[in-house]
Amino acid sequence: MLNIDLHCHSNVSDGVLPPAEVVARAAANGVHVLALTDHDDVAGIAAARAAADEAGVTLIPGVEISVSWGGQTVHVVGLRIDAAHPELAAGLRDIRRGRIERARRMSEDLARSGIAGAYEGAYGFAVNKEMLGRTHFARWLVAQGYAPDMRTVFKRFLTRGHPGYVEHQWTSLENAVGWIRASGGMAVIAHPGRYAFNARELHLLLDAFRALGGEGIEVITGSHHPSEYGKFADLARAFGLKASRGADFHAPGEGIDIGRLPALPHYCQPVWQGWPELEPHLSLSMA
Numbered sequence: 001m002l003n004i005d006l007h008c009h010s011n012v013s014d015g016v017l018p019p020a021e022v023v024a025r026a027a028a029n030g031v032h033v034l035a036l037t038d039h040d041d042v043a044g045i046a047a048a049r050a051a052a053d054e055a056g057v058t059l060i061p062g063v064e065i066s067v068s069w070g071g072q073t074v075h076v077v078g079l080r081i082d083a084a085h086p087e088l089a090a091g092l093r094d095i096r097r098g099r100i101e102r103a104r105r106m107s108e109d110l111a112r113s114g115i116a117g118a119y120e121g122a123y124g125f126a127v128n129k130e131m132l133g134r135t136h137f138a139r140w141l142v143a144q145g146y147a148p149d150m151r152t153v154f155k156r157f158l159t160r161g162h163p164g165y166v167e168h169q170w171t172s173l174e175n176a177v178g179w180i181r182a183s184g185g186m187a188v189i190a191h192p193g194r195y196a197f198n199a200r201e202l203h204l205l206l207d208a209f210r211a212l213g214g215e216g217i218e219v220i221t222g223s224h225h226p227s228e229y230g231k232f233a234d235l236a237r238a239f240g241l242k243a244s245r246g247a248d249f250h251a252p253g254e255g256i257d258i259g260r261l262p263a264l265p266h267y268c269q270p271v272w273q274g275w276p277e278l279e280p281h282l283s284l285s286m287a
Contacts, residue, residue, distance in 0.1 A: 007246025014135035081185035188216035191223035222256030243268035
């Protein structure tokens with residue numbers, strides 16, 4: 001069976017490893033096909049592709065776009081995108097412009113709770129300063145001793161109802177799916193189990209996503225508990241969406257490692273079905 005991981009991050013967004021090191025880790029873990037899906041930026045794809053060619057890994061160019069829908073932040077992964085497509089590039093550039101302003105407001109909210117210096121602290125953790133985000137704040141908070149680990153820090157800070165959370169308007173679902181499709185890519189709803197939607201709201205999201213041309217949903221992901229895999233596999237089938245698999249890797253020791261997830265349920269239609277990029281690996285496995 002091919003080991004396919006279609007969701008991971010480098011230090012171009014909120015991961016800790018450079019793109020080439022992400023690819024090297026994937027190769028060491030036996031990954032055959034990897035998508036680099038940094039938040040709202042595609043600057044790491046060229047370096048990842050060069051490293052993947054050397055390591056014998058097939059690199060799928062991707063991105064994870066921040067969307068506001070239903071009063072929440074939703075993430076849409078784009079797979080097999082043209083990273084140089086002007087419409088996609090312009091849209092991502094607009095999203096990045098809003099990140100610094102949001103970061104300053106997050107720091108101000110933390111300061112009101114007695115935690116000073118968060119902006120400067122988080123800024124020091126971000127390699128790509130345009131991509132300052134919650135994960136950089138979280139790493140700083142852990143380093144300062146406000147929480148023992150990343151999972152705990154998000155329970156205490158940076159999420160709705162807790163210090164450091166601020167409302168922010170990202171792009172629309174229509175824009176995100178449109179940019180991905182314009183660039184020749186496939187749009188996939190990322191980690192649906194992370195959103196605080198009830199069943200009706202989640203169904204409305206999937207209906208809207210499919211109507212706009214969205215094609216997939218993450219079923220097996222590091223953000224889902226194993227008990228949720230069947231639920232999202234069933235939703236994929238019910239809404240006519242293809243199923244994706246991705247660790248959502250950010251850093252060693254933070255969550256699931258690249259390529260370490262179980263296989264998709266047998267009744268799912270994989271997002272990668274029919275991709276010509278898989279042919280070399282399939283030919284080798286049958287040789």
